[in-house]
Amino acid sequence: MPLVYAGVCSHAPGITGRAHLAQRSQRDGVHTAFEQMRLDIEATKPDAIMMIAAEHFANFFMNNMPSFAVGMADFYDGPIEDPEWLKIDRFRAPGNRDLSLRLITEMMNSVDVAYAEEWLFDHGIAVPLSFLTPKWDLPVIPVNINCQGPPLTPLHRAWAFGDAIRRAADSVPERLALVGTGGISHWPATPDSGKINEDWDRDFLDRWCRNDKDALLDYDDLTVYADAGQGGFEIRTFVAVSAAALGATGRVRFYEPVPIFAVGCTVADYQLAEVPS
Amino acid sequence: MSLYYVQKFLFEINRDPAVQERYRADRHAAIASFELTDEEAAALTKPDIGKLFHLGVNGQILMHFAAFHQIEWADYLQQMRDGIDAYGPVREGVYAITGYEGTEAHTERLMQEGSD
Numbered sequence: 566m567p568l569v570y571a572g573v574c575s576h577a578p579g580i581t582g583r584a585h586l587a588q589r590s591q592r593d594g595v596h597t598a599f600e601q602m603r604l605d606i607e608a609t610k611p612d613a614i615m616m617i618a619a620e621h622f623a624n625f626f627m628n629n630m631p632s633f634a635v636g637m638a639d640f641y642d643g644p645i646e647d648p649e650w651l652k653i654d655r656f657r658a659p660g661n662r663d664l665s666l667r668l669i670t671e672m673m674n675s676v677d678v679a680y681a682e683e684w685l686f687d688h689g690i691a692v693p694l695s696f697l698t699p700k701w702d703l704p705v706i707p708v709n710i711n712c713q714g715p716p717l718t719p720l721h722r723a724w725a726f727g728d729a730i731r732r733a734a735d736s737v738p739e740r741l742a743l744v745g746t747g748g749i750s751h752w753p754a755t756p757d758s759g760k761i762n763e764d765w766d767r768d769f770l771d772r773w774c775r776n777d778k779d780a781l782l783d784y785d786d787l788t789v790y791a792d793a794g795q796g797g798f799e800i801r802t803f804v805a806v807s808a809a810a811l812g813a814t815g816r817v818r819f820y821e822p823v824p825i826f827a828v829g830c831t832v833a834d835y836q837l838a839e840v841p842s
Numbered sequence: 843m844s845l846y847y848v849q850k851f852l853f854e855i856n857r858d859p860a861v862q863e864r865y866r867a868d869r870h871a872a873i874a875s876f877e878l879t880d881e882e883a884a885a886l887t888k889p890d891i892g893k894l895f896h897l898g899v900n901g902q903i904l905m906h907f908a909a910f911h912q913i914e915w916a917d918y919l920q921q922m923r924d925g926i927d928a929y930g931p932v933r934e935g936v937y938a939i940t941g942y943e944g945t946e947a948h949t950e951r952l953m954q955e956g957s958d
C-alpha cells in the first residue's frame with residue numbers, strides 16, 4: 566500500500582534531556598509541534614512506523630559500518646543512553662519481524678541493505694518516538710543511514726534508498742508511516758553546540774518542500790560541514806523521505822532555532838495522496 | 843595514533859554496563875586489550891575530555907563518556923574548548939576535515955574562505 570504518511574523531524578537529545586534548561590515558551594512550542602505530528606500520524610491509521618534515523622554509534626561502529634541498515638525484530642529496547650541523561654525512561658518498543666522481512670526483501674532488489682535482528686534505540690529514534698508513540702504501542706521499523714562515520718553514504722544513494730522504501734511500502738498490504746529524523750544544521754556535542762545556521766536550514770527546507778531532487782542532491786560534504794556542521798550530514802534521512810514521497814509537495818509545520826537543544830527544531834511533512842482506510 | 847581504538851573503547855563502555863563496571867574497578871585493566879598509545883591511555887583513564895576531543899574523538903561518543911563521569915553539559919563543552927586551547931587543533935577524525943582550531947577561529951576562517 567502506498568505510504569500513508571511521510572514526514573521529518575528533529576531528534577536532538579537536548580529536546581528531552583535538556584528540556585528543563587530551555588525557556589518555557591520555546592520548550593512548549595517544540596513539544597506542541599511534536600504533539601501535532603503525533604495527531605497527524607495517528608489520523609492516517611498506520612500499522613507500523615518506519616523511522617529513518619542517523620544513529621550515533623549506538624549499534625553501528627567503524628568495525629562494520631553499513632551504508633543502510635533496517636531492523637528486523639519483534640521488539641527493540643532503549644534508550645541506549647543513560648535514561649537520566651536523556652530524560653526518557655527505559656522502554657521496549659514493539660517491532661514486526663515479518664513485516665520487516667518482507668520490506669527488506671523488496672528493498673534488496675535495488676539497494677544493498679544490512680538487516681539487524683537486534684537494535685538498541687538511541688536518541689535518533691527514541692526522542693521523536695517518545696512524542697509520536699508515547700505509549701510505545703505502534704510497531705517500529707528502525708532504519709539507519711550512515712551519516713556519522715566517513716566515508717558517509719552518498720546523497721544520491723540516500724535518494725535511491727528512499728525510492729526502494731517507497732517500492733517496498735507499495736508491495737505490502739500494511740499501512741506504513743515514514744519519518745526521517747535528524748539535522749538540519751547543527752554542531753552537536755562539540756564546542757560549537759548551540760550554533761545554528763537558520764538561513765541554510767530554511768534554504769534546505771525550501772528544496773525539501775519543493776521535492777527538488779537536483780537541488781537536494783546538490784550538496785558536498787565539505788561545504789555541508791563548513792555551513793551546517795557535522796550534524797548537517799544527517800540531511801541524508803530527509804533526502805530519503807523526499808525520494809520515498811515521489812514528487813509530493815511538502816510543508817514546514819514548525820521551525821524554530823533553539824540553541825539549548827542544539828538545533829533548529831523542525832517538523833515538516835509531505836502532502837500525500839489520500840489512502841483509503 | 844590509534845583514534846579507531848580510542849573510539850572503539852568508548853563505543854563499548856557507552857553501551858555495555860559490564861565494561862562500565864570493569865572501568866570503575868580498574869581503569870587501566872579495562873583498556874588493556876586496546877591498541878593505544880600512552881597519550882591515549884592517559885586521556886582515557888584520567889579522564890582528559892579536552893585531550894580526547896583534540897585527538898579526534900567524535901562528540902557523539904565523547905558526550906556519553908563525559909556524562910558517565912558526571913560532567914555537566916556546560917562543563918563538558920568547556921573542557922573541549924580548553925583542550926583545543928591547551929593542545930591545539932583537532933588532529934584527526936571528522937572534525938579535522940576542515941581543520942578544527944576552536945569555535946571562533948574556525949568560524950572566522952571558514953567565513954573568510956567562503957568570501958574569497
Ligand SMILES: [Fe+2]
Pocket residue numbers: 576619621689747748799
Ligand atoms: Fe543526530
